[in-house]
Amino acid sequence: MEQILIGTMNPVNPECVANLHKLIKLGFESFTLNCWRSFNGVEPERLADEVMPAVRDGNVKISAVSFFGNPLLDDEEGEYARKSLARLIDCAPRFECDIVSGFTGRLIDVPIPENIERFKAVWLPLAERAAANHVRIAWENCPMNGNWQRGGWNIAHNPDAWELMFDAVELENVGLEWEPCHQMTQLIEPLPQIREWRQRIFHVHGKDATIRRDLIARHGIGGSEPFVRHRTPGFGDSNWTDIISELRLIGYRGAIDIEGWHDPVYRGDWEMTGQVHALNYLKQCRGGDYVKF
Numbered sequence: 001m002e003q004i005l006i007g008t009m010n011p012v013n014p015e016c017v018a019n020l021h022k023l024i025k026l027g028f029e030s031f032t033l034n035c036w037r038s039f040n041g042v043e044p045e046r047l048a049d050e051v052m053p054a055v056r057d058g059n060v061k062i063s064a065v066s067f068f069g070n071p072l073l074d075d076e077e078g079e080y081a082r083k084s085l086a087r088l089i090d091c092a093p094r095f096e097c098d099i100v101s102g103f104t105g106r107l108i109d110v111p112i113p114e115n116i117e118r119f120k121a122v123w124l125p126l127a128e129r130a131a132a133n134h135v136r137i138a139w140e141n142c143p144m145n146g147n148w149q150r151g152g153w154n155i156a157h158n159p160d161a162w163e164l165m166f167d168a169v170e171l172e173n174v175g176l177e178w179e180p181c182h183q184m185t186q187l188i189e190p191l192p193q194i195r196e197w198r199q200r201i202f203h204v205h206g207k208d209a210t211i212r213r214d215l216i217a218r219h220g221i222g223g224s225e226p227f228v229r230h231r232t233p234g235f236g237d238s239n240w241t242d243i244i245s246e247l248r249l250i251g252y253r254g255a256i257d258i259e260g261w262h263d264p265v266y267r268g269d270w271e272m273t274g275q276v277h278a279l280n281y282l283k284q285c286r287g288g289d290y291v292k293f
Contacts, residue, residue, distance in 0.1 A: 006028070006256055008023060014042065032062075032064040035088075044087060065088050069105070070153055071105040086129060099177075102177075104154050115155050138175050141156055141179065175200035179204060179206070184208075184237070184238075194250060206257060206259060206278060207232070209236050210237055212225075230262035
């Protein structure tokens with residue numbers, strides 16, 4: 001049984017390599033290199049050349065390279081997203097990484113079933129390109145404030161949508177970048193999903209949530225007060241010992257990369273305090289360090 005690595009997300013920007021050195025010293029074991037809508041002036045091929053010496057020296061791993069945009073749009077932004085995803089698919093092996101992740105994209109405010117034709121047209125060739133490069137595609141399960149009827153970024157946030165998606169693109173190298181938080185924000189119980197979707201969980205984000213049942217009882221889920229908050233692991237409602245146990249039972253061999261910058265308490269100057277707490281907490285939830293007797 002391979003150890004599940006505990007890491008974090010490292011945004012792709014001019015400080016990416018310097019930040020990687022700092023994060024390795026803090027004890028993170030794996031890294032997602034993530035791009036928000038652009039490469040921020042950083043060439044991914046050159047980044048691989050700069051990152052990999054530190055990765056090898058630190059005995060850590062690049063677990064995923066990510067591009068978060070909307071490739072389903074039929075405009076300049078959508079075209080850039082599609083080209084950027086193809087570029088990451090081609091250069092993922094340079095990072096010694098086999099996962100490219102991100103949003104599926106979405107036709108703006110179009111119900112999910114009416115997105116599937118466009119989803120297939122965009123993602124089938126990308127997934128085939130990935131398969132030729134021995135790369136897997138992992139779609140994050142974030143609603144981005146969308147729902148079944150409306151939204152602007154991602155259709156892969158609901159298990160009913162997953163059924164439609166995997167029926168449309170019937171390839172084994174497409175799956176999920178899963179986390180419990182995004183299911184909890186929809187009041188979906190996350191733990192059973194690990195067993196049900198065991199063949200499709202390729203990568204895991206370390207993010208949790210706190211559900212305010214008292215506010216739901218008083219205001220419902222559509223009131224003025226938020227009924228759920230995103231939390232860094234160790235500060236939310238989930239039992240990560242159970243999550244990691246379930247991941248091990250399904251044979252998951254990969255990383256849990258902490259998705260920071262969302263916690264309402266451990267933010268700003270306290271961001272890395274929260275992330276390092278989550279790192280140590282998740283290491284304990286996996287049973288601590290591997291011991292051979």
